[in-house]
Amino acid sequence: MKKYFSIYKMTLLENIQYLSNLFFNFITFTLTIYIFLCLWQYMYKDPSNLIEGYDLTQMIWYVLITECMWYGNRNKSLMESMSNDIKSGSIAYNLNKPYSYLIFMIAKHFGEITLKFIFYFIISIILGFIFVGPLDNFAFAMLPLIIISMILGVIINSLIRIVISLLSFWIEDSTPFHWIYDKLILVIGTLFPVELFPLFLQPIIKCSPIFVVNYGPAKLFIDFSFASFRTIFVAQIIYVILIVILATIIYRKGVKKLNVNGG
């Protein structure tokens, strides 16, 4: 594991040099949140109203947490570099090193998103306090459990993106699949809680990655209960195991069929 920690550390060091870029992203993020704030304020004519059990403060905090997890985990370079590595054959230069390419990419990805994620998390908290104030009855004592669930959400999201990138072994370009997944998470996972969708759609969404990637951790943040933590945590662990198995199978099959021509 020491070597993967080194990879993580190296990427983190590299990313510190681009810290100023994060500042510009702050403007986009704040604007997005402000638009949602206006939208929800319009829908909640009276702030004491409840929509499907959520009051305005909870709704805004839900959007903040899901958006933070979406923005904080966006990593174009991971998707592009994996797809390009496979398509161009550069993956070959990683295969003759004594590490697993898959874990290498995961370590690199986390090295790239750590600062970003912390940054968005802090900004989200500040914006939440400025726009709607603190959450009533926030379970401070449960914060470690909420953070575990958020980290698991980020891990699952990253693993799904890696699986999609691995499809490049068979298809010319995995970008459209990334686009579909990204938009699915954005539209269904970040804008509204699952309870706002039609009843027949809710069980489907609850089985989809959206439940474990965005909805689950955000739900725990705004309305923590041990029962929901148990359900979400178990679902997240099952997802992690399944996706790791899937990624390993796809990767092994892909490497065997790898055609790297010329040099």
Add this chain to the structure above:
Amino acid sequence: MNAIEVKKLSKTFKVKTKEKGFKGSIKSIIHPKYREIKAVNNISFNVEKGEILAFIGPNGAGKSTTIKMLTGILYPTRGEVHVMGIDPAKERKKLAYKIGTVFGQKEQLWTHLTPYDNFKFFGAIYDLDEKTVEKRIAELVSIFELDEFLNTPVRNLSLGQRIRCEIAASLIHKPDILFLDEPTIGLDPVVKEKIRTLIKRLNKEQKTTIFLTSHDVGDIEKLCKRIIIVNNGKIVMDDSMENLKYHYLNKKIIEVKLNTTINIKDEEGIEVLKAKEHNLKISVDTSKRNISDIIDLIGTDKLIDMNISNEPLENIITEIYKSTK
């Protein structure tokens, strides 16, 4: 003892073929057609420990495919490979600790970091402890003379400095074999010479086996004692550099400066390459004609200056490539 053993190695690629135009594109989706390309075709060779071997050939000859099979990147279609007694296809990671690779056209260093940080990172990748890494870095810094720019980010280094760091990084774990794929590509003659000297020193001092592919004849001539030439996936020559020169260096190039113009025509063993006013350039096959024949033909009284040289290795290799097409 052999560092590399290759027996009847073959690699076949399946390549999708597509007919022309839009119709062809649709057809290739519904009924994809493939053709097989034999990139490497039944080759066998051994490399002894401590040897410097040139593995050369024209583009598309199968050199890189062979290297990739030797380093475990590609799975052979048929045949056997053993590198330091390890089957690369079965134990790629185990092999990684015993080999180092440098691809002149591909950066493996992290460009935003300094060579020192990169070496530390590579040390961690190869499971070396802090003390060993520091000691090894000091050794490599001395061999490759990296002192001056050890703490400068790689992106700010010149190509020559970067290549030296690339080679040093690939040696951090003291590999038994170093695979060099065009290590001097794009370098100026002075830096090329420096890299060659360093590679020679490495081979001599650390007994590292060097497996080199290069299109640069200077690399081959100055570094290697043995040469394997591949073309169309097959080995067309496996010989010592001495033998290659001995067999192919029957041809001599004679350049003469005369005090008058004379007319010499091509005949068996003699070929006029260039004739301009009082200067002549003639190629002589010494297995058929003696140098003295040429002098007689010209006449000593007409000679002002004369230079006899061997056929350049580049020409010899080009001829071998052409004759084995």
